[in-house]
Amino acid sequence: MILRVDPSQALPVYEQIRQQVTRMAVTGTLAPGTRLPTIRQLAADLGLAKGTVAKAYELLEQSAVVESKGHKGTFVRDVAPAADTVQAVDGLREAAEAYVVAARQWGADLDGARTALDDAWRLL
Amino acid sequence: MGWLIGGVVAVAATAALLGGVWSAERGERRGAGRGRTGFALRGYPLVIVVMVLGVLLIVPATGGGNGDSGGIDWVPAIVLAFALVLVCGALYTLGENLAGYDPDAARIAERLSGDEASRRLLTRWLQRARWRRWLGGFLGVVVGVLLMDNGGLGPVVLLGFAGIMVGSLSAELHHWRRVAGPGARAADLTRRHFGDYTVAGEQWLIGLLAAVALGVLAMEALGAEVAGGGTGGAWPWAVAALGVAAVVLAMQWRIVTRRRPALPAELRRADDLARRLAVSRGVAQPGMTLLLTLVGEALAQIGLGAIGDICQLLAVGLWIGTRRLGLDKLLRAPVAAPASTQPAAPGPASA
Numbered sequence: 229m230i231l232r233v234d235p236s237q238a239l240p241v242y243e244q245i246r247q248q249v250t251r252m253a254v255t256g257t258l259a260p261g262t263r264l265p266t267i268r269q270l271a272a273d274l275g276l277a278k279g280t281v282a283k284a285y286e287l288l289e290q291s292a293v294v295e296s297k298g299h300k301g302t303f304v305r306d307v308a309p310a311a312d313t314v315q316a317v318d319g320l321r322e323a324a325e326a327y328v329v330a331a332r333q334w335g336a337d338l339d340g341a342r343t344a345l346d347d348a349w350r351l352l
Numbered sequence: 353m354g355w356l357i358g359g360v361v362a363v364a365a366t367a368a369l370l371g372g373v374w375s376a377e378r379g380e381r382r383g384a385g386r387g388r389t390g391f392a393l394r395g396y397p398l399v400i401v402v403m404v405l406g407v408l409l410i411v412p413a414t415g416g417g418n419g420d421s422g423g424i425d426w427v428p429a430i431v432l433a434f435a436l437v438l439v440c441g442a443l444y445t446l447g448e449n450l451a452g453y454d455p456d457a458a459r460i461a462e463r464l465s466g467d468e469a470s471r472r473l474l475t476r477w478l479q480r481a482r483w484r485r486w487l488g489g490f491l492g493v494v495v496g497v498l499l500m501d502n503g504g505l506g507p508v509v510l511l512g513f514a515g516i517m518v519g520s521l522s523a524e525l526h527h528w529r530r531v532a533g534p535g536a537r538a539a540d541l542t543r544r545h546f547g548d549y550t551v552a553g554e555q556w557l558i559g560l561l562a563a564v565a566l567g568v569l570a571m572e573a574l575g576a577e578v579a580g581g582g583t584g585g586a587w588p589w590a591v592a593a594l595g596v597a598a599v600v601l602a603m604q605w606r607i608v609t610r611r612r613p614a615l616p617a618e619l620r621r622a623d624d625l626a627r628r629l630a631v632s633r634g635v636a637q638p639g640m641t642l643l644l645t646l647v648g649e650a651l652a653q654i655g656l657g658a659i660g661d662i663c664q665l666l667a668v669g670l671w672i673g674t675r676r677l678g679l680d681k682l683l684r685a686p687v688a689a690p691a692s693t694q695p696a697a698p699g700p701a702s703a
Binding site for chain 2: 234
């Protein structure tokens, strides 16, 4: 469960943390119920400001990947909501649109985009 | 003449032999795993034997060459030489300690971990913690002696313990200067629990002593007096005790949460061990010693002198039992087996 961040990248560090923790939660590397390090600990370990880690945790909580239980800490939630909920359908459509835009920017056709999606799905 | 010769022999013997001991220890540090068998008779006994022999041989040769020893004061010459040996030995040890020379740290680390990188990490922490602790205690005692105006040992003991505490804290403050570099960083997402690094009994005692200090403070605020012997001067001691307890807890939290990048498993275990030692032996034990002294003084001020004396005695006993982090007894334990499968780590970044 190693988290890697690079402040020199264009992507903000809090977003790097959010993406990696989300990925770990979705793939099961972080099991539901796992307690994440405190903001202070993770900020110290990564040599970051506490506010940066706090913002990443806040975004993770907003996207229902983790839940904060007060002084007990921050826990990973079961991130497999029912696919037929309105929220899930909307979220999926949004992600698909973003992916289609990116695929067309890279000059991919529909088959190429589907192949890339299949590969990414299998790798996850 | 006998006095002079005895003194010269004593100083020469001390310097030569303690220098030899040091050389032997340095050689042992370079050669892994060798014991101190080269110096079965080492330190003061050997120095004293050679010094006495020197006096016996040289004094008659120079003072009474024809066997007439009537003009030489043998007893004062030997006593002087003996005293000089002790003084030189003490100065030598003092110099060693002031310079931070601690070959035992590496030997203790050998017994705590089988991995070379982990040993380096533990050795560095042990050397720093033991040296700062000793230096703090030494300076505290010096200040205590300077403040000792009425012949009582109170300031010496209290400031000695306070110095040990300050020295121990300064050894852990070392990490606060660390800043991360500009490049990529990695960290383990495993949460470090405070309770995994503390010793329950020590935490309970610190809490109990803080509660007693709070009780003393409350009693004084309410004007209550126990056993009719109160002098009304307990509150500074109680406040100081509460302050020490707070500082101990804050520092323990700092140690548990201080920076640790992603490390190989063996090094992570060594880092955990260094943290546990720092939390318990590095901070909690000197804190308990100082707390016992302060609470003992506070209790004496409200008329509970007997309990206060017991606290002070316990403090001294605790200090004796935890001198040099209380780890010297490990020197009699076997050396830990080397790690077999762990690849060499690039170097510790913590502890």
